[in-house]
Amino acid sequence: MMFPRSIRDAISEVGVILSRRDQARLASIVLATTALAGIEVASLATIASFMLLVTDPGQAGDNWILSTIQSQFDPTSDIIYAGLVGGVLILSVVLRNIIAAGVTWYRLSVVEGLRETVASRLLASYLSQPFSFFYRINSATIAKNVTHEIDDFVSTYMNGIVLLASDVIVSGAIILFMIVQSPGAALIILVSTGALAGTVIVILKNRLGQMGHTHRKLNETRLKLVNESIGSIKEIRLLRRERYFYDLFSRTFRRLTDLHVRYQLMLESPRYILEVAIIIGLFSVFATLVWTSGSIAQAAPSAAVIVLACYRLTPIAHRIVNTFGSLRFNTAIRTAIAEVLVQRGRELEVLERPPVTPLPFRDRITMTAVGFDYDNREGALKEIDLTIRAGESVGIVGRSGAGKTTLVDVMLGLLEPTSGSVWIDDRKLDATAHESWSASVAYVPQFVFLTDASLAHNIAFGLNDDEIDRDLVEDVAHLAQLDDLIAQLPDGLDTVIGEGGNRLSGGQRQRIGIARAFYQDCALLVLDEATSALDTVTESAIQDAIHARRGLITQVVIAHRLTTVKECDRIIVMDAGRIVATGDYETLERDSPHFHALINVHAGPGK
Known part of the structure; x- marks a missing residue:
């Protein structure tokens, strides 16, 4: 069977983003949800049995659950009989809710765990890109992808996929239960809601995909404007250009807000349409049952079961449509992440580099x-x-x-x-x-990058405490004429120098870069x-x-x-x-x- 291209793309790109271990854990959620669907049906059957006992006690002997209670416990009075049935009902609902809570906890722990693994792999993949790659991409794009995009991908897209799979399984079990109880009624409900839900999904599909692309661009622009505003604060103050950057940011945020309003409206609107469709379907079912059975009293038990099933099915149907729309909206995020991670394993080469022997340079x-x-x-x-x-x-x-x-x-x-x-x-x-x-080799650029860490860490750069040679740090700091700076700092080499070395002069930052180069045992100094x-x-x-x-x-x-x-x-x-x-x-x-x-x-x- 050939899936539509959008589904094939989704399967392919999610397969690139997730490791085999993550894919296996997501599959285990589907298995747990399948078990939950069976318990959901059992719970509905118990509730239906209780409603049959209330509305038509004369047919209790034809019901498997009620007849089993009678044969096993042989109640001596209606009060005891009703109490036993009620106890079974309460037990089934409590059991269903406990298992549902457990499945929910497992789903959240697995899906939220993707946040750290995917974000870490994405950053590692960026670090493994060819140097020329960084000439073609804005740093704000990388920051957004590794932070905001990962959050949206995990909380909205991956959580949405798991919820969609769970809801499809549970709704399928409920529909199967309805078919067993009343095939004609189930057909009416399926036609009235299924056709409408499918139409809504088709209408929303392309529109939400386009909105998702626009949302990504606006988010990227917003983050870039913040970076540029803070990064050029000295020039902004001297030139009195605060209003210019404020207006740019406000216009971008306003467009983003308007887009969010339209997006949420498109997700919420189908619920009202689905509710009307289900009410019409229920009325049609009830009218059909009354017509076929000959009286309201005869139709009541079957109608009650269908109403109960629809009561459980209505929020699930809305959630399926809502989740599908959300997935379409976030397709652009999925594609952007997959494009970076497409060369699986390359990021591991960066993280698991063995020690190397410097290339001999003698001539x-x-x-x-x-x-x-x-x-x-x-x-x-x-x-x-x-x-x-x-x-x-x-x-x-x-x-x-x-x-x-x-x-x-x-x-x-x-x-x-x-x-x-x-x-x-x-x-x-x-x-x-x-x-x-x-x-x-060792390299000292014109603009030395400094982290918000201690002076010693900025000289050794990228090493943990136990990897830093303190004696060598002191020697190269002396060679780079940093003695006066170290004497002025409250904690000497252990003083945190601030983001980008913002507490230092330009010359002091350059000297730290030179000390960093001296720290390397290099054959070529640039x-x-x-x-x-x-x-x-x-x-x-x-x-x-x-x-x-x-x-x-x-x-x-x-x-x-x-x-x-x-x-x-x-x-x-x-x-x-x-x-x-x-x-x-x-x-x-x-x-x-x-x-x-x-x-x-x-x-x-x-x-």
Whole structure:
């Protein structure tokens, strides 16, 4: 049997998102619900027996439950008989409710447990993405997917699937009970409610799917606006642009609110239609029973059973329609999560990385005819031929957008060249060598990322307390000229420095980044505008510390301030993705028009 495409897509994507263990636990919920459906029918049969005893005692002998009570207990009076039947009724209802509560608890514990497992796998999957992936996605999108989207997916989508399966099983059991009791009546109810429910689902299907896509986009915009507002608070205050960001956020939230109102209205409206349909169906059933039996008294027992079954079926029918609508609304979330997790197992490679041996680097780094294209820009690097000797100090300069950082990212193995190749000694830097090469390099960016943790944790970065070498932390902090900062902090190296190091100056943040690089036992040290935020005295002191390692490690320095690279063994000048000149400072100053233009820019007008 072929399922509709939407159902096939749902099964496929949920299979990608959930592990086999999670799928097995969800299947166990369905089994538990099947058992509950049987108990539900038994409870209905007991209630129907009690109603038969009340409305038509003369037919009690034809009822299996009532006749069993009579034969087993042989009551001596109607009071005892009624008490026994009532006791069985109460016991069946209590038993049903206890089991229903247990199944509900198990369902919630399993479904809510998905929140942690799916969110953790999703974050791990993001961490395993190629470096170029992060050029194409907004950080607010990642934050939203790992937090809000996971919450919606678990609480609404997965919980909805389990509820839908449970409700279908229970309603199927109730309908089967109705068919056994009165086939004609069951047919009338099924036609009146089933056709209507199916029509409502078809009408809502496409509309809710489109609304779900819009909801995701608005949620993403809302989170992005909050991040941008807080991240640019200094500029907002100075430029007095609070109103601009406030209005953007308010308009987005207003659209989101309007969409939520329409969504909830579309989910709630079918209930009123279904209730009318069931009332009409019940009236038709009662009229049919009276007509076929010849009197109201004869029709009453069967009608009472049908009313009771419909009483249980009505909220379930509404919940099925409601859940289906909710699933359609959240289809976009399911698809977005599945797209990230589609390569099952890749996230485990990130989490379970064994210790690696640093890639030996004793002779040279060679880049041969290297080219690189970003998705939205071709020719970021063009035909790069470059050799860097071990122990050499190399400066890279050029205008903004010349390709300096891209060149270094390819050299570090973060970006895979579109053309050409990179070699470390005689080993090609391909996917099999990335892990060991990353253990051989250290990198200091222009803007150092700091976590809301202690200074020691930010220097060691990504290590637990028992993994941090405190002596080494102190040594590299001294090399990075952090002694004065540590002396000022209340708890020294154990002081929490705040989100993004917001309690520190720009120069202090840079020095922490440099200490972090020194903490790594690296063969290649890359400084990407790493001293641009430092005063000249501190920069000179740190450069002395870096130069002290000259010959011991290979250094690549990206700089706009040409004095930063003046002492390098060799300077590479880049322009428009190409290497246009190379040599020492004096040679380039004399012979390279590109380098001379950079000197004039930094010297200022008229100098």
